[in-house]
Amino acid sequence: MTYDDLHPYLTECAAEAARVARGVPADRLTDPTHCPDWDVRALVNHWVLYTSHGLEHRALRKQLPEELTARDFTAEPDWAEAYAAQLDRAVAAWADPAVWEGEVDLGMAQMPAVEIASMIIKETAVHGWDVATATGQEFHVSDGAARLVLDVVEKHGDLYRRYDGFADPVPVPEDAPVFERALAASGRDPRRRARARTRTGGLS
DSSP, X not given: OXXXXXXXXXXXXXXHHXXXXXXXXXXXXXXXXXXXXXXXXHHHHHHHIIIIIHHHHHHTTOOOOHHHHTOOGGGSTTHHHHHHHHHHHHHHHTOSGGGGSXXXXXXXXXXXXXXXXXXXXXXXXXXXXXXXXXXXXXXXXXXXXXXXXXXXXHHHHHHHHHTTSSOOOOOOOTTSOHHHHHHHXXXXXTTOXXXXXXXXXXXO
């Protein structure tokens, strides 16, 4: 897929992530989630780091500084607005079609930029669903974005599971909506519907 195919999905999922972030109540940050050993705060910090700061740094071909990887973004009272603003910067950084060309240095390996962007779109949507589910919300994606997420999950599922990023796939009907099939393939139960106090599933 190309810039023309993917950038609209990046923009779409970033906007939905910002909406969900704004709906996270401050008093639910210590709630458990279905991600093992992660409360809402830990999940949100992972989500914010990699889907906004990480997204921009990949576009700029820069590594994430330790200051960011160690930051508790939720300690800031306006963290959701800061996340939304950072998402806008990250999406803007990928607005140049030239950024989608070539490879991105991941430190231990290199990967095509278009592949990196696809995987971060997946992160934005899937972790967006994690956060939404843990806080009584829903994460909405278009059919096209859902298909992209499913393709990424199926293509890289074994890699994520190798590093405990995904749990084993959850069975769903073959005619289930595409986004539900993507969630299930990543080890999440799409029928959970905001029942975040039961713990299963993967993290990435």
